[in-house]
Amino acid sequence: MSPAQQPCVLVVEDESAQREVLQYNLEAEGFRVVMAVNGDEALLFLREEKPDLVVLDWMLPNVSGIEICRRVKANPETRSIPIIMLSARSEESDRVRGLETGADDYVVKPYSVVELMARLRTQLRRTRPATMGERLVFDDIILDAAEHRVFRDGQPLKLGPTEFRLLSTLMEKPGRVWTRDQLLDRVWGRDIYVDTRTIDVHVGRLRKALMVNGGADPVRTVRGTGYSLG
Template identity: 85%
Template sequence: MSARQVSKVLVVEDESAQREVLQYNLEAEGFGVVMAENGDEALLLVAEEQPDLVVLDWMLPNVSGIEVCRRLKADPMTRPIPIIMLSARGDEGDRVRGLETGADDYMVKPYSVVELMARLRTQLRRTRPASMGERLSFDDIVLDAAEHRVFRSGQPLHLGPTEFRLLSTLMEKPGRVWTREQLLDRVWGRDIYVDTRTIDVHVGRLRKALMANGGNNPVRTVRGTGYALG
């Protein structure tokens, strides 16, 4: 498995041809793709798959895209997920309504797939910088995702691939408490079965590597929940 984490995109689109185009282009760019045909399915998949970004069509059967967006942004657990709304509605009032509902970006159909991919990367660079090859820092720790290198106080550290992905996840949101299940999903993926106790083993290895040249332990254990950085 590559050291770079794969971002997962949920595409919510009721037109099969549009879904296929989006799936093809997203997979060609290296993203993991989850598909939904309607709003009800989208809400279920957000809870099950925990996507990193949602591409959401406004006009959906039953639960509309606007309502899906409203519900996701009203829930503290899903509020941080960027939403790019797609719509044939190009009037200024519709754009404003979409953005005021909580969408992070809004594109009018027919849209440029190249532009959509650029906007998608911009949103992910903001919320998941490590997955986009960005350089992260926390206190005296620096993680270069593009070069797959970690430094502490200027000294290079030697981390295994799993510890690297674990650290990059923690560094993307310092202070956030991650449950073991969330870390397993982010670091290993949902398709691989790993016992949650495995997380404790790799956190121990990560701590040892981070303190190899001295310094305090930056990974905090939250009893009964999981781990946080700082």
Template identity: 80%
Template sequence: MVHRQPVVLAIEDESAQREIIRYNLEADGFRVVTAEDGEEGLLLAIEETPDLILLDWMLPKVSGIEVCRQLKARPETRNIPVIMLSARSEDLDKVRGLETGADDYIVKPYSVLELMARLRTQLRRTRPSSVGERLAFGDIVLDSAEHRVYRAGQPVSLGPTEFRLLSTMMEKPGRVWTREQLLDHVWGRDIYIETRTIDVHVGRLRKALMQNGGEDPIRTVRGTGYALG
């Protein structure tokens, strides 16, 4: 089993632009979800909880600016990076887009290379393991590019599911993950697995991380789920 693909939601009304975005992102290992108007985009942002949103300024039904405002006002979508795409190149328009909450602003026509570079910059901030970064928490180091884990300098042997579980938790240390959230992030939302299975894999992960001594780094939050640290 492979690490969960980063999900990008592209809200773009021009079909040719949508296909260019889809083709290039899928070729680079992303899962792409698309919307043709602002209304559909807002619904998909809630349903899919993407890792990043590409948002066109000029959209039917609900404008890109209003979509961005609503995304940043909602607790469940507030932390998703938004890159605004616009043919408006005036500084005032850029300022307006960024003040509405967009994390970056790209002027059309843009090069695909520039789009990919900006997109990776945003993902590096919010989901470092998806772009091959090393993650560290206390004496635990996870190298997602080499698919290796170390604790206090000693290699830790993990199965693929335990590796994904640790990588998900290390991206946001201290965050309490419900079992349902871990199911979505580690197994994928379309797969049916009993929540008890998560407890089994967390148990295996704990055992592996403590095989050479050291405190248990995983905290059980009764009635809710798990947290790292």
């Protein structure tokens, strides 16, 4: 899996030992990991790059995990990012507060790393199913991420690796309009320079492949913005 395909997990944790354990296990699972040691660093990263998931400690210096969670979920640009909150607070009232603030899951310290990884994968199946090996379906198009195969109307299609990543991104959220910059980040990765016009070239190739057997073009161009599936 290329860096662009790897789900990005932002870990916000001020204890160095906890950060090392999380980073080791997340990278072993194939995730790209970014670390923040306090709330200010986390908020700065969230403004510059939107991770696929946030693992967030409740007790942080400066800005608390609860406040970070509140801000992330109040912002329309970041509210869909899953947050798994870590806390030594085990009372029911604390769990309820964390979840009501917007956390998608709440894990009490000390926790089982195996269980945490399972909970993390569950959240990512909901938001980035293709990266978790899920089968995606849109109308008569089937994308099998585990076997790296695409079918339309029961017929196998030949897609290059870039077109496959592009289609999987579009199929994860049909109807969503992706800007060219968002597609560049998701398909190629932030660390690789690619001219935005390259997107148009690969969308053209994807369209040609999808229409090879006479099917209708499912990719919609949104003038001045980007592309959408359906």
